[in-house]
Amino acid sequence: MNLTDALVRDPLTGGRAAEVDRPLLTYLDDATGERVDLTATELGSWAARAAGLLREGCGLGVGDRAAVLLPAHWQTAAVLLGAWSAGVAVSFQPRATAGLPRLGPGADGPFDAVFVSAERLDDWLEDVPEARHRYVLGLGAAPPREVPLGYLDWFAEVGRHTDALPASAPLTSTDAASPDGTSYREWGSVALAVAERLDLRAGDRLLVDVAEHEQPVYWLLAPLAVGASVVLCANLDPATLDARVAAEHVTRVL
Template identity: 70%
Template structure:
């Protein structure tokens, strides 16, 4: 993964899966029993719809800035890859930094969009940044829309389904454009993703099992596997005593616990 242009390229069928029907991302939640598998084609569709929501629905693109207050989840992957495919700069708020008043250099400027889970909206209400477009995600099993949507927010699942699962041709995104609001470029993010994959010893065809409670930054659970053509199994509420059995059942070659 060398730059922004590789985001849509990976989702179009490169990198992680020449076989587009094999699982690229599997999400499991031991608390709810959810198990969701997404192939390259399925994740590409969700990312494309998200890009359409941002670009066509909100009028956002290169130079626009958004915050993501979401835990590791298959819908989080769709939001991030869709935002980058549309050329947006992204800022993260991880659980460990929930009390921080700012997101990084330049983050005191107004944001164009924010995506937040319902749980984190409830927990961090006063720390959720203001933005012109605000979306909330219930992150419940399946793709059911929310019965009640908080005032001032739109339900991501209700909105994103209106857009095409084929990625439109947007303005060219340069490798030196900002992928994050602190100015880190797409090229720099790609380099870090490859370095992270190297540290994890990931290779094409590998399958990485991740304990979401321990590894929240998308460099590890999303970008590093994509960068080298590996797939990922995200495990929420994972019982530490069952990690070995889960890894064997998922045919995971690597475990990030």
């Protein structure tokens, strides 16, 4: 089972694939003016590069664990999908720092890889779990100004890999997708249940305020599971929400 295909091209349910010529994931930052539009194919390519970094660059695969200490962002989507495609179990926000949610409850370190944003690293330096491979992400239009000792620049490293998924042992729906043992199939069921609760359907376009919803089940897994697309908004200005909804053809707001 290729999870990138399962999530992006043929979502978790085995249902409708996303439209390849339209943005599947749009990232907007109202403070900087940054905009990134990714089709299903483009997001899948970034996920494949991320998988290549983990498998070929780090030698990781099924049975290994990654901690992802990142906010909702298009690069975070690539990291998560890449890790799952490589068979690496993911803990999202594994520590309850600042009350942030986590994917894979009870999943403390040690980890084989850790991903942390440059913006949060200063605040979290003492709380970043131990890992053999450490990556920092700038999550902006420019790379991080300074890469801390012991870390590598994820964006630079992932660019060394191709957009073809590396060869790996086949994944199954019962393999662990998070370090607490939750399987791909179980996360798929959770994603579908969340999509139903949000009344998300194929073709919907979901706008998400990233400051309010960092849990990837809401902004990544649930929409992709039913073939919906996502507009991630950072530093969202409430005064422009109605205009943004109209301009982006949004059908649901979270």
